[in-house]
């Protein structure tokens with residue numbers, strides 16, 4: 402009988418914590434710009450850090466926000482494979498307010 406109490410207490414605790422995790426994930430949800438992931442996928446993805454950023458996703462975020470003006474900051478990238486597709490993508494996908502941050506090579 403004591404084992405049953407232990408199992409019920411652990412089950413209740415598990416359900417309580419699961420509900421807490423779901424609530425916190427809803428409350429503290431951070432909406433991210435989906436263009437960051439799209440641009441990150443167009444970069445080489447080797448996260449070498451040669452661009453001076455923490456990784457490809459960090460550079461993608463800078464490009465999308467217009468903080469980085471040259472796609473060639475990615476030293477491992479190639480013009481046809483990486484730079485041109487990113488420039489074209491950002492030309493066709495402006496910010497929510499309509500401004501475009503189009504980097505150069």
Ligand code: SF4
Pocket residue numbers: 444445446447448449450451452453454455456457458460474475476477478
């Ligand atoms: S240089 Fe290019 S491949 Fe290397 S981390 Fe920066 S964006 Fe990624």
